[in-house]
Amino acid sequence: MKLARIRYFARLAGSSLMLVFVVLLIMFVLLEVAPGDPIQALVGNMPVTDAFREQMTRAYGLDRSLAERFLAYLGNILTGNLGVSFANKEPVIDLIVDRLGNTMILMLPALVLSSVGGIVLGAIAARTRSRLLDGFISSVAVAGFSIPSFWLALLLIMLFSVTLGWLPSQGMNSFTKTGVSLQYLILPVLSLTMGELAFKTRIMRSSMIEVLGQDYIDTARSKGLSSFQILRKHGLLNSMLPMVSVIGYSLGFMLAGSVLVEKVFGWPGMGLLLYDSIKRSENLVVMGILLIATLIIVIVNILTEFVYEMVDPRIRARNKAARDGVAL
Amino acid sequence: MTALASKQESDGKGYDRPPTPIGQFLRLTSTRVYLAVLALMAAFSFLGPFFVPSPINTDFPVLLPPQLGHPAGTDFLGRDFLAQLMVGGQVSLFVGLAVGVICLTLAVVVGGLAGFFGGFLDQALSKISEFFQVIPAIILALVAVSMLGANLPIVILILSLTMWPQVARIVRAECMRVSQLGYVESSKAAGFSPVRILWSDVLPNAFAPVLVATTMTVGRAILVESGLAFLGLGDADRPSWGALLNSAQSYIQTAWWLTLLPGFAIFVVVLSANMLGDRLNDSLNPSLSKVK
Numbered sequence: 001m002k003l004a005r006i007r008y009f010a011r012l013a014g015s016s017l018m019l020v021f022v023v024l025l026i027m028f029v030l031l032e033v034a035p036g037d038p039i040q041a042l043v044g045n046m047p048v049t050d051a052f053r054e055q056m057t058r059a060y061g062l063d064r065s066l067a068e069r070f071l072a073y074l075g076n077i078l079t080g081n082l083g084v085s086f087a088n089k090e091p092v093i094d095l096i097v098d099r100l101g102n103t104m105i106l107m108l109p110a111l112v113l114s115s116v117g118g119i120v121l122g123a124i125a126a127r128t129r130s131r132l133l134d135g136f137i138s139s140v141a142v143a144g145f146s147i148p149s150f151w152l153a154l155l156l157i158m159l160f161s162v163t164l165g166w167l168p169s170q171g172m173n174s175f176t177k178t179g180v181s182l183q184y185l186i187l188p189v190l191s192l193t194m195g196e197l198a199f200k201t202r203i204m205r206s207s208m209i210e211v212l213g214q215d216y217i218d219t220a221r222s223k224g225l226s227s228f229q230i231l232r233k234h235g236l237l238n239s240m241l242p243m244v245s246v247i248g249y250s251l252g253f254m255l256a257g258s259v260l261v262e263k264v265f266g267w268p269g270m271g272l273l274l275y276d277s278i279k280r281s282e283n284l285v286v287m288g289i290l291l292i293a294t295l296i297i298v299i300v301n302i303l304t305e306f307v308y309e310m311v312d313p314r315i316r317a318r319n320k321a322a323r324d325g326v327a328l
Numbered sequence: 329m330t331a332l333a334s335k336q337e338s339d340g341k342g343y344d345r346p347p348t349p350i351g352q353f354l355r356l357t358s359t360r361v362y363l364a365v366l367a368l369m370a371a372f373s374f375l376g377p378f379f380v381p382s383p384i385n386t387d388f389p390v391l392l393p394p395q396l397g398h399p400a401g402t403d404f405l406g407r408d409f410l411a412q413l414m415v416g417g418q419v420s421l422f423v424g425l426a427v428g429v430i431c432l433t434l435a436v437v438v439g440g441l442a443g444f445f446g447g448f449l450d451q452a453l454s455k456i457s458e459f460f461q462v463i464p465a466i467i468l469a470l471v472a473v474s475m476l477g478a479n480l481p482i483v484i485l486i487l488s489l490t491m492w493p494q495v496a497r498i499v500r501a502e503c504m505r506v507s508q509l510g511y512v513e514s515s516k517a518a519g520f521s522p523v524r525i526l527w528s529d530v531l532p533n534a535f536a537p538v539l540v541a542t543t544m545t546v547g548r549a550i551l552v553e554s555g556l557a558f559l560g561l562g563d564a565d566r567p568s569w570g571a572l573l574n575s576a577q578s579y580i581q582t583a584w585w586l587t588l589l590p591g592f593a594i595f596v597v598v599l600s601a602n603m604l605g606d607r608l609n610d611s612l613n614p615s616l617s618k619v620k
Contacts, residue, residue, distance in 0.1 A: 142599065148558075148598075162580065259470065274470070294463060
């Protein structure tokens with residue numbers, strides 16, 4: 001059985017690699033059909049000699065066919081080489097790694113806050129006898145993911161930076177220091193958290209309502225357990241299961257959302273790098289960021305599946321049945 | 329209740345028909361409120377321009393706060409901001425609607441065929457929708473729009489391409505469910521062609537959840553477009569609400585209305601679309617609303 005399990009995760013890894021491959025392929029095709037000339041972007045408005053232009057074209061491999069360049073790129077990736085930035089001649093991988101940490105500083109607190117908050121609020125909404133409280137939490141949750149994250153960010157800046165003057169609105173720290181200070185972190189994390197918190201609250205709520213309708217909850221109640229005990233022993237853990245995959249997926253959405261939030265707050269993370277690179281037609285950097293983001297998302301999804309199997313015997317049984325070819 | 333009773337009387341039928349989910353949905357007060365809000369926003373955007381100065385008229389004082397002659401103030405060049413909000417609304421709403429229609433069409437064709445026939449198409453659809461479930465639409469849209477050029481048809485096309493699989497998955501699931509029902513079986517027995525069964529028996533009965541998914545897609549499209557436009561990747565000739573927010577950024581210290589109003593417009597429209605989808609969902613899955 002161990003072998004079947006390894007085979008299962010190997011297949012998962014295989015389809016994930018396929019997904020990364022498809023993202024890169026789409027990017028390459030987009031680059032090919034895109035109007036605009038990267039060499040032109042490099043040299044600027046002042047013309048250069050044709051000889052120099054040809055030399056640059058060759059240097060960046062732009063004289064070769066699409067398929068050749070794609071294969072070469074794939075080969076380079078395997079050695080950790082994502083190319084060199086046109087503008088400042090730095091390796092793309094270094095540029096991204098520099099910024100990735102800053103993005104994580106925003107994302108991890110937002111991930112934790114939205115997950116914990118979503119579980120708590122969702123459980124309260126599902127469990128409360130007050131229709132008003134449930135209605136309130138549910139409506140605020142829908143509102144929460146209808147708010148454009150960047151607009152929320154702008155509103156927070158208007159309130160806390162412009163009007164009240166309590167919190168800074170730009171960057172990670174004052175110019176004199178390095179690293180991050182907490183007061184610079186609050187507003188961007190809040191902007192990034194809101195939508196995810198709302199989404200997770202809703203998922204948790206419906207999951208918990210479903211669990212509380214199950215027969216084993218009735219059984220527990222008839223055994224004389226208090227509603228708190230039922231919630232603690234049977235309700236909470238079972239209804240948190242869908243949250244595992246939601247938390248996995250939310251990482252991808254937060255990576256996407258961080259582009260907007262980092263832009264508003266001038267936060268020097270991967271999202272801002274993506275924005276700047278798009279503006280400067282730095283296609284290799286754009287591609288590199290997309291590759292790294294996809295890799296992160298894919299790895300988290302595999303981990304999610306792994307956690308799922310570990311915590312839930314039902315999933316284990318289902319996957320095992322699928323491997324053994326038994327219909328459950 | 330009275331509405332239901334009078335409707336049955338006018339039908340002239342003697343038996344109690346169970347209310348359909350859609351019928352129930354349309355009778356909810358909250359549903360009517362959200363529909364009315366959307367209608368109002370559409371009227372504001374498309375009829376409003378007849379009643380205000382031209383949005384490109386720079387004759388007014390610059391950065392006037394909202395006041396009697398200019399309910400939404402003026403911008404940094406002295407243009408009436410209410411007029412800009414209306415024109416921006418046209419773009420935002422049009423994008424949402426166009427993406428919704430394209431997604432619905434693609435979803436009905438691909439999802440319907442996949443759900444009804446299964447096979448290769450079904451597998452392909454499940455792979456494609458898995459792909460877009462994992463890779464966030466906005467990142468792909470961001471990169472694609474920046475490379476292909478930011479104009480309205482391209483933005484609509486790319487948003488549709490990234491968003492249709494979610495709707496298609498629901499069409500597929502519904503078609504599979506409905507195909508198992510007795511009346512489809514009897515249509516098969518009667519010898520109708522599969523396409524005709526799909527069109528006249530399966531799809532109409534799979535319609536309601538598909539409507540939920542489409543409504544939410546419209547909201548999401550407006551939201552993602554506003555994000556793209558905010559980053560300066562919208563159609564430069566047709567500024568949407570997101571684009572208005574982009575230019576408002578430089579005046580965030582002085583002109584609060586330039587930031588507050590376009591964002592609020594986006595929020596109201598997306599919220600109404602999501603609330604509609606939510607209510608429709610509730611009428612379709614009574615199990616998810618609490619029974620006490």
